[in-house]
Amino acid sequence: MDLILAPTPLHPAPRLSRELGVPLLLKRDDLAGTGLGGNKLRGLEFLIADALAQGCDSLVTGAGPQSNWTMLAALACLRHGLEPHVVCYGSGGREPQGNMRLHRWLGVDVRFTGVAERSSVDAGIEAVTAELRAAGRRPYPVPRGGATPLGALGYVRASVELAAQLAQLDEPPAGLWLATGSCGTQAGLVAGAALTAAAYQVVGVTVSRPVAECADRVRELAAAAAALAGIGADLPRPDVRGGWIGPGYGVPSAAGQAAARLVAETEGVFLDPVFGAKAMAALIAECRAGRVRGPHVFLVSGGAPTLFSGGNA
Ligand SMILES: Cc1ncc(COP(=O)(O)O)c(C=O)c1O
Incomplete structure (x- = not known):
């Protein structure tokens, strides 16, 4: 990639x-x-290549609302024809700034878990992945931070x-x-x-x-x-x-x-x-x-x- x-x-x-x-x-x-x-772009080179090799059509990941990781993951997905889905902890109530502004500008699907715990993102990634599978899609889930x-x-x-x-x-x-x-x-x-x-x-x-x-x-x-x-x-x-x-x-x-x-x-x-x-x-x-x-x-x-x-x- x-x-x-x-x-x-x-x-x-x-x-x-x-x-x-x-x-x-x-x-x-x-x-x-x-x-x-x-x-984060360096890891994404490997993860996006793997998603494409597995025939996936979308990628689900998450982190905080100011995550460099999710913004770059979304950007890399769009560039390579994968649909990005992002899960964030918190409620995202305020005017988007920084990375969240870029997510919005790119039109990325962003879901908030509604709770402040960072670990709430893990269940959110699972839920969105299941939702996409149920809709006949082929999602590629990636844990927080791409780690x-x-x-x-x-x-x-x-x-x-x-x-x-x-x-x-x-x-x-x-x-x-x-x-x-x-x-x-x-x-x-x-x-x-x-x-x-x-x-x-x-x-x-x-x-x-x-x-x-x-x-x-x-x-x-x-x-x-x-x-x-x-x-x-x-x-x-x-x-x-x-x-x-x-x-x-x-x-x-x-x-x-x-x-x-x-x-x-x-x-x-x-x-x-x-x-x-x-x-x-x-x-x-x-x-x-x-x-x-x-x-x-x-x-x-x-x-x-x-x-x-x-x-x-
Ligand atoms: C700008 C920046 N530097 C360093 C790191 C830390 O990298 P890692 O999460 O792989 O420890 C991150 C993680 O998001 C980052 O966005």
Whole structure:
């Protein structure tokens, strides 16, 4: 599937590096080439291909009303002739902004579960899938965030892309930092680092789940993705950092907003408030505390629509 204009750029961030005293590079998956970019496109390349190979005519998934995942899934579906159906937690009462505005503009079928619990989406996906089947359709259900072993292959492939870019550098990076939510991206990168015998440690900064839950999910998804990709190497224990969620998932944090402003002012790059800003805050704190050395890569994972969402998940 052709959702990514690969390779996405990898470039040094010289002014930010000078400010922090640590050489940093940005891997720009916000410039992926479909919609406003984003990490979720990489998993979607595999999931949409699978849906089409299975002869499906529609796709059902879900998350929160400001989900980058559901917006990109819907966009990718429309482009490839699948009918998207989206289930959101909450009630969706207010004027649509950010990603919800894009769902509406695209004319996507969006159903609200009516309750605030994120897990209510899971039953909603099942219900809409059953409804479509009963109507004689062939739906392809995908769990929240697209965090499946198949979806995680997107970042196994991205690791191969990154390895070719890193081979051009004088010094290999010590770390690859990213924001972690549903854990599929970090899982793919962990499996991909093993496949490419990468010198870097993959460091995920959780923006929603507790650290232990996140590490378990990354480990399970990475092992399953590695099995799918035929990667035999042992996988390291996932490195998940906590303490950066701030007031809550989807709500901007003071540290995240300060980090995002620094990146905008020094490099002209916008980090989204829900994911990238909080992960960068963690990396900046490590740099300022003198705990990291050597080049580090930061994955700019997209999320531009939530810059205009009023901050709600
Ligand atoms: C912009 C952005 N960055 C990072 C992530 C985290 O990715 P994952 O859910 O695979 O952990 C997401 C997830 O929605 C996202 O939208």
